[in-house]
Amino acid sequence: MGVSQGKIIEYIEQGKFVCAICLQEKGNKFHLLTSGNREVNISAKRALLISETAIGVTSPREELLEYLRRTEQERNRLKERVDVKELWELVHDEAERFSHRDLAYLCFGPEITDHHVSALVRALFEDRLYFKLKDGSFIPNTQERVEQIIAQREEEAKREERLNGGSSWLKAALEGKEERVEEGWRDYVIHILEQVALYGKESKAYGEAKELLERAGAPGGPEKTRELLVKLGIWEEDQNLEVLRAKIPTQFSAREIEEAQSLSLIEIDSSGAEDLRDLETLTIDGPFTRDFDDAISLKETREGLELAIHIADVASVIKPGSLIDKEAFQRASSLYLPRGSIPMIPQLLSENKLSLRQDKDRAAITLLCYFDHSGELKKYEFLLTLVRVKSQLTYEKVNQELHRDPMLQKMYFLARSLREKRMQKGALNLMLPEIQITVEPDGLVQPYLLDQNSPSRMIIAEFMILFNWLAGEFCKEQGIAALYRTQPPPSELIEQGPHPFIYYVFQQRRKLHPLLIDTHPAPHSTLGLEVYSQVSSPIRRYFDLVVQRQLRAFLMGQPPPYSEEDLEKLRMEIEPVLRELARIKRTRIRYWLLKFFAQNLGKAFPAVVLDELNTKYRIVLSQFLITTEIKKEHAPSLTPGQEILVQAVKADPWNDTLVVKVVE
Secondary structure, eight states, rough: TTTTTTEEEEEEEEEEEEEEEEEEETTTTTEEEESSSEEEEEEEEOEEEEEEEEEOTTTTHHHHHHHHHHHHHHHHHHHHTTOOHHHHHHHGGGGBBBBHHHHHHHHHOSSHHHHHHHHHHHHHHHHHHHEEETTTTEEEHHHHHHHHHHHHHHHHHHHHHHHHHHHHHHHHHHTGGGGOGGGHHHHHHHHHHHHHHHHHGGGGGGGHHHHHHHTTTOOTGGHHHHHHHOOOOOOOOOOHHHHHTTTTSSOHHHHHHHHHHHHHOOOOTTTOOOTTSSHHHEEEEEEEEOOOOOEEEOOOOSEEEEEEEEOOGGGTTTTTTTHHHHHHHHHBBOETEEEEEEEESHHHIIIIIIOOOOOOOOEEEEEEEEEEETTEEEEEEEEEEEEEEEEEHHHHHHHHGGGHHHHHHHHHHHHHHHHHHHHHOOOOOOOEEEEEEOOOOSSSEEEEEEETHHHHHHHHHHHHHHHHHHHHHHHHHHHOOOEEEEEEEOOOOOOOOOOOOHHHHHHHHHHHOOOEEEOEEEEEOTTBBBBOOOOOOOOHHHHHHHHHHHHHHHHHHHOOOHHHHHHHHHHHHHHHHHHHHHHHHHHHHHHHHHHHHHHHHTTTTEEEEEEEOOOOEEEEEEETTEEEEEEEEGGGGOOOEEEEEEEEEEETTTTTTEEEOOOO
């Protein structure tokens, strides 16, 4: 007979106390009869309590079961007398271990039985807030640990409430019956679904969202949260997730709008400004442009040509440290995307007060350039001016009117001359058409290429390069702290050879060093210039606004707003934002192109082979400037530079997938 035979043994089964009589002990195993009239075997290690007293196991089974029932009843009755919190308050400062009997003694006094010990253990097991069981002894939790557990329990209760309420709302919403449940859960459900749709398993809400979806019976699980948000009408089918992930604000605050309204009422201070409103000033932009930050005028004299490049004087209106300035600093740049743009400055200013709109008097900073008849620059000067745009032309209109407008012809002559001089100084012509995308109301995607070498675009490009070059030269000569765009010479110059121009551009771009923004002037090799700043788009780019402030202060005879150290700090803070904006724009254009291919599976498009890799070819689709790869096993033998036709066989914009095959 084992030493435990006939004794009451208690153990834990599925989180509950089980009271049993040991019928037989075999080695490290107990054969037990439970109060539920079941015979079970457990290992000795599972025994939480073993009574000191024993009864005969040969008694009839009904007597044994009755004994167990009375025992359990008594122990539960005594358990109700245990005040766990009071016991903890008595001992928690002593920082020592306590046996079951020690704590039972403190609760019930010296006359304790197996029932008292069990009652104590049961109470502590049910309320695990104040004590923890370790190696057969109880250790009181510290005050900090108790507070932590209370907070965890409260949070778990809130979580359970959220999951119950949220899953009920989601289930009803998916069935079109959301009006029947409490609307207050809607915001919680939308927020948690958005977090998972944006960040996947990296989201802190992933586990809770998974459980929420399971309780609601939502199909697809966490991987389908984007589709679920579209189904609920929260997101559009083509929702821009990159903008949401980057937390880019798409609206301005009420206070910022209020400040913009106040600034829009300020009269132009023309004191000290040169009045150039009599010039035939025009803008050349896209048909949908509203934020006109540059304008040009040209007049012929006996000595040659006088070119005036006018840049909106944003610095005179938006002061450093203002609400709008702080927001512009955070945004760093306007972001232009298919199906909408996100301005750096509120539209009340960027498209009205500051914009060089037709027939409106506007403050500007003007570069006056004096050329001889051969297009040689003789001198230049920067002025604070008052201007009035007479004509707002589109690129297309200028191209159409060029052959019959002498003034536009002279502008084109100057632009060609300026470009030729840069090319002679080592500039590289790496300009490819710009991809533009429109989306029809029915969702049909229409990409097209804009020729950057058209006369109208060359005029604006070269005149803005001229402005930025001479602004950099002026700041350098006058010792004005400024930000410069620099680029070391390429590591290698590639010959264009017989291959398509697009192939040459992609190969040469790989040999370029990154563009740098620096407070010290240095050459810009790709543009072929010894110095280059960027100040021609102060409505759209914060760096341009900063340099304009420096230039304007000098022209006003005032100290500059920024020291070189200030500019360096700004550079370090803004550059990462600009890189992120550039990435978002690339990603978004690629998204729409992939959607276009998904709508045009099987159609043939021209492409150029860029590289031959170990197991695949890298190609660029010429009409869309998008790169992808073809496995060698699915293509004939190809060579870099070769022109081919390909067709899309699979395209998924949400998974960034484009699979093409060669049309033979």
